[in-house]
Amino acid sequence: MAKAVPSKARVVIIGGGVSGCSVAYHLAKLGWTNVVLLERKQLTCGTTWHAAGLIGQLRGSQNMTRLAKYSADLYVKLEAETGIGTGMRQCGSISVALTNERKEELFRQASLARAFNVDVREISPQEIKEMYPHLNVADVVAGVHLPLDGQCDPANIAMALAKGARQNGAQVIEGVKVTSVTHKDGRVTGVTCVQEGETYTIEADHVVNCAGMWARDLAGTSGVTVPLHACEHFYIVTEPIPGLTRLPVLRVPDEATYYKEDAGKMLVGAFELKAKPWGMEGIREDFCFDQLPDDFDHFQPILEDAIKRMPMLETAGIHTFFNGPESFTPDDRYYLGEVPELKNYWVATGYNSIGIVSSGGAGMALAQWMNDGEPPFDLWEVDIRRAQPFQKNRRYLKERVTETLGLLYADHFPYRQMATARGVRRTPLHEHLKARGAVFGEVAGWERANWFAKPGQEREYRYSWQRQNWFENQREEHLAVRNGVGFFDMTSFGKIRVEGRDALSFLQRLCAGEMDVAAGRIVYTQMLNERGGIESDLTVTRLSETAFLLVVPGATLQRDLAWLRKHIADEFVVVTDVTAAESVLCIMGPKARDLMRRVSPNDFSNAAHPFGTARQIEVGMGLARAHRVTYVGELGWELYVSTDQTAHVFEALEEAGADLGLKLCGIHTLDSCRIEKAFRHFGHDITDEDHVLEAGLGFAVKTAKPAFIGREAVLRKQEAGLDRRLVQFRLTDPEPLLFHNEAVVRDGKIVSIVTSGNYGHHLGGAIGLGYVPCRGESEEEVLASTYEIEIAGRRVKAEASLKPMYDPRAERVRA
Structure with a gap:
């Protein structure tokens, strides 16, 4: 008999895979009552049941490593707590390099592991052979061993989490399909769902979308952006191999393969460089523990390499050839947090085939976030607010995920650019810059000139951990900015208008700097959280008594819009994204004033246009708003030009700057100049976990002004040191x-x-x-x-x- 569907809940969690079960478990552990998890069919029946169950503790950053380590520790403890065997055993892992570039990557990761207190050891081919005698190491250069990595039984871990949630008062109900999330006045009110043909409504204060490969379509019914797409994921399991003993998990990323010994059999899986997207026509209603059709032709090149790598596979029979769907995101990182479109609509989904090792920690972090109203530490890497609205486009996702599946094992070279689904967001100067040698990178969908090739030079990256093929180009651009004058197209900056009767008092409350300045003044400031951590790093230009322009990094625009809108109280304030309305053309360097005087009749002296001010100027035959600020540490102006006049203004600047040595410069040069000046970069040097005073930005904080978010934390830190x-x-x-x-x-x-x-x-x-x-x-x-x-x-x-x-x-x- 089906369990009764309740009419009310504090939180409804949608999806009974390992992610949903983890969120339910951790909320219940925190003492939340009326926690309800709804699963459309049976627990684990989407993706969790067929996951490989690899537990690798080291991730690409400190906090992602913290979450993975938490997962490993949790899965060890769960069995004693719930009585359900998780299959968790810390057999260790070995990653091997077949090239010197991969060795550099693995050894860099080992240095990082030591910084994070993860047990790690660099090992030689001979040591690898001793630990993994079945392996052909003839072409192996080196390896890294993490003795506390391991493997587990994914389905049982989800079942143990579900049981633990029930033991702490949560309800877990199978056979209930959520059809929509209801909402009113910008906040969720509950869900509608179907059980055995009957429709029910559950009122709820919070909803968590853990629906895996269904998450995008479900979110779309509420106008919420969760960009992900399913891909086919392949592995084989051999027949029992005589004499096969327990072995570490093995990864051979240069061949896109991983190996897991389990009960005397060998599992061989792959993250091939070009994947097969799946589910373009939607997922059938009766999908439950389903496999996808075999495609041995697709997997054969992987298997051929595997047999050379491990010759014993040649005589081992294949017990299972498995193909199942998993969901992938455009940037190969999962989604966590509250969506910007609806208050109390949360997500934990899109795990890019590392859902088992991620979900324990992700469930803990999301539960803490929901409980406290703020994340427990910096989670910007996986924050749903990084997603761009256009990315939910199905054609874009289908093309992009063919690449992101393979990125897990691809060389993680610095400055590596996505190759698929490019060109979606372009500035008005895109073709101009392309014709002049620009080599583009992508951030938040924007095509940005990263460097400029010389005549006859190939216009593409040659990736390496050493100096890449654009190093000298960057040097020439950099020195032009330091000694002459350089041009940057920074149209990708996020631009937000905040206006209305209460705009000043609103920004005074949100920003740590003094906002009550004269029209035309530019204030460099931060928006802080109650801990004094940095939520946003921005400039605010006062345009008039009731209007301000906020300029933020392109990658954080959705985050910043959400933060502003979340904090509007009973105030008359309008927040508008005006990013696409204006281009930003930056003229930077000691000769910047000379160039501006050639294209404009306005006075650019210090007296007429001091640092930190903005005003309208004539330029060429058009108009611009000239902001005297810099991110490269030189004299210069950012010209904000309406998009229809951008090409004309650029042409006027280019013509006037020809005999001044005006140099077109890319983002790589912007970054090398800013780091010489020790300017901070949001998401790397400063995050919501980093206190504004410890980040060295106390000069931008004005504690004498009226109360602002984070002021008390600043005062406490000043006193404590x-x-x-x-x-x-x-x-x-x-x-x-x-x-x-x-x-x-x-x-x-x-x-x-x-x-x-x-x-x-x-x-x-x-x-x-x-x-x-x-x-x-x-x-x-x-x-x-x-x-x-x-x-x-x-x-x-x-x-x-x-x-x-x-x-x-x-x-x-x-x-």
Whole structure:
């Protein structure tokens, strides 16, 4: 007999895979009552049941590693708590490199693991052979061993989580399909669902979409963006192999394969570079523990490589050839958090085939977030607010996920660009820049010129962990900005108008800087949370008594819009995304004033147009709003031009700048210039977990003004002192490169990681930023230490500074 569907709940969780079961378990553990999980068919019947169950603790960042480690620890404990065997055993894992580039990647990951206190060891081909005697190591260069990695039984883990949720008072009801999430006045009110042909409504304060490959379509019925798409995922399981003993999980990413020994059989799976999307016509209603049709031709190249890698497979019979669907996202990272469109609509979905190792930690983090009203730590990597509305387009998703499945095992080279589903968002100058040699990258769908090729030079990336083929191009662009004048197309900046009777008081409350300034003034500021962490890093330009323009990174636009709208109280304020209305053309360098005088009759002197002000100017035969600010640390202007006049203004600038040596510059150069100046980058150097004072941004905080979000946390930190400081580093050896996540070594001990890095072409070495613990220490004591940066196991001496190494007094900016 079917369980009764309740009429009310505090929270309804949609989907009974490992993700939904984890959210239910953790909410119930936190003491939430009236937790209801609804599963359309049977628990685990979508994707969870056929997952491979690999538990790898090391992820690409500290917090993702924290979540994976939490999952591993939880799965060990669950069996004792619930009585359900999880199959969790820490047999360890080995990843092997077949190329020197892959060795560099694996050894960089090992340095990162040490920074995160993950047990790790670099191993030789001989050591690999001793640990994995069945393996052909003739062409293996090196490997990495993580002894506490493991494997598990995915379905049983979901069942154990569901049982644990029930033990703590949650209801888990199978055979109930949610057809829509109901909402009113911008917040969820519950769900409608069907059980045995009968329609029911459940009133609820919160709804969590854990619907896996159904999540996008379900979200779409409420106007919510959850971009994901299913792909076919293949593996084989052999017949029992005589003498096969317990082995570590093995990954051979250069062949896109993984190997798992289980009960004397071998499972061989793949993340092939070009995947097969699935479910374009929708998922059939009766889908439940279903397999997809075989496609042995697709899998055969993988299997042929596997037999060479492990010759015993040649004589092993195939017991199972499996093909099942899993959901993938456009950037290969899952979705967590509250959606920007509807209050109390939460998601935990899109796990890109790492759902088992992710879901334990993700369920914990989401439950804490729902309980406390803010995430327990920085989760921007997986925050649903990074998704762009256009990305729910089905054609875009179908094309993109052919690539993202394979990215799990592809070389994770720095600056690697997506190859599929490109060209969706283009600036008015796209074709102009393309004709002049631009090589484009993509952020938030925007095509941006990353670097400019010289005549006759190939216009594509040659990826490497060493200097890539555009290094000299970046150097020339960088030095042009430092010594002459450079041009950047920064149209991808997010632009938000905040206007209305209460716009000033609203922004005073949200921003840590002083917003009550004269019209035409530009304020660099942060929006903080109650912990003093940085929710947004932006400039605010006062346009009039009741109107302000907020300029934010393109990647954080949806996040920033959501933060603003979430905090509108009983106020007359209108928040509008005006990103597409204006282009942003940046003229930067010591000769910027000379160029502006050639294209405009306006006065560009310090007296007429001081730093930190904006005004309308004539340029060419058009108009622009000129903002005197910089992200590269030089004299310059950002020209905000209506999109219809953008091409004309560019042509006027280009013609006037020809004999001044005007250089077209890309995003890579913008980044190398900003890191020389120690300007922070949101999402890397500063996050919602990083206190604004410890990030070195206290100068932008005005505690004397009326109360603002985070003010008390700032005052407390001022009184208690800093626990850590953001330090700028320069490698004394000019050859090595920094990207991010390298280990920071202080007096011989790893203390943190590099949060962002690039090459300082003016300073003559790689530059990085990173936090250094400093409880009870003065600035002098912090700088008195000896610093090194560990790169792929090798330690390189570094100079440290708390002030920008380039133009510390900002004299060039104000020239």
